[in-house]
Amino acid sequence: AQSVTQLDSHVSVSEGTPVLLRCNYSSSYSPSLFWYVQHPNKGLQLLLKYTSAATLVKGINGFEAEFKKSETSFHLTKPSAHMSDAAEYFCVVIYAEGKLIFGQGTTLQVKP
C-alpha cells in the first residue's frame, strides 16, 4: 500500500539555523511529491513540488527539497530559519494511479 512517512512529528530549531524536515515515501513509478505548509487556522500553501524534472527543487521562502529515488526520500531544507517559518509542514505524494497521500505532518518550532 502507498504510504508517506514524515520521520519527525516535531522539530525545534533556533532562528538563523538550518531546517531539515524529512519525508520518505513508498516506492512507485514516477510519483509527484509536494511540500505544503499550514499556519494556524489557515489553509494549505504550496512550498514546492517535484514532477520528474530537476531533482533539486527550489520553492518559496528559501525552502528547497531534493528528490532521491534510490532512497525514496524528499527531504525539505532551508539554510536559515525565520520565526515566521513556525508552522505545520506536510509532505504529500500523488502516486501514478492518482491517489493523493499525506504524511503525518511535522510541527516546526523556531526559537528566538
Place this chain on the structure above:
Amino acid sequence: SQTIHQWPATLVQPVGSPLSLECTVEGTSNPNLYWYRQAAGRGLQLLFYSVGIGQISSEVPQNLSASRPQDRQFILSSKKLLLSDSGFYLCAWTGGWTEAFFGQGTRLTVV
C-alpha cells in the same frame, strides 16, 4: 482557472445530527476528488476518494459516507454525528498526478 470551493468554513453541530459538506471544482473535468480529516493534533487522514461519478473508495470505516452526484461535486455526509467526528475536513482534487488543489477546509465541532 482551476478552483475548488468548499463550504461551510466552520460548523457547530450537536451529537446525533446529520452532516453534509459540499465541495465543487471549477476549471477541469473528470478530476480525482478526495476528502480528508484532521483530528486535533493529528495528520490528514484520507477518508474517501473518487475517480469518477458514482465511484467512491472508502479508506477508513466510520459513520461517514461520500457521494459524487456530478463530475465536479463531492459531498461528505453523516446521518448521526459523533463527538469523535470533530475535526478539520479538507477537500482536494488532482488532475493527473502533477497538480493538487485544496479547499480552504471546514472546521467541524460536534457538541
